[in-house]
Amino acid sequence: MSSHPFISHTRPILSDAQLLENSKVFYEEMDTRRTVRHFSTQPVPKAVIENIIQTASTAPSGAHKQPWTFAVISSPEMKRKIRIAAEKEEQENYQGRMSDEWIRDLEPLGTDENKPFLEDAPYLIAVFKKAYNIHPEGKQKNYYVNESVGLAAGFLIAAIHQAGLCSLTHTPSPMNFLEKILERPKNERAVLLLPVGYPSEEAVVPDIQRRPLEDVSVWY
């Protein structure tokens, strides 16, 4: 038995009807989430973003190392710098680095190299993974870093939606310009950049469907 302290943890046993209701309400709420690419400049209170990030940070992680940093950008100068750097990379992506198949697969999403949302959205959240932690005694290893940060990003996107806001899971590639602009320490690598806010009045989303349960699950 570990010498570390443990505390008891229980959850009340609910009726099947209550479980069904809870899971259905949450599913239906999450099913209204859409990735948007047109953001309003409408401000959002900083405390909302703080709560969202705290929710993301409740995600499970390898050996509870929580190997993530969420960098929040609201300064117009910083957003501008990020937009310029992201568009520079995306121009190269769309003009040759991406395969013809990839460009074709993106057609229904209506994306291109112009990223005005990087300046319009009131907040950008850059998600960084920490390959290791830096301690005075030296490097401390993290485990399942990609999986852990992916889980936290999922929690983040769900929390943004639940709050009543929208996000875009933006992955400019390569993303190392974020480490430079934001002056992150050398153990951090950028993995995602999420504009967060309200959709603009003209925002539209592609008319695409989610795969049905039979298609995404197998039961034994």
Ligand code: IYR
């Ligand atoms: N990073 C580019 C291309 C892009 C790639 C995928 I996969 C998408 O789902 C959407 C876009 C861009 O942001 O435009």
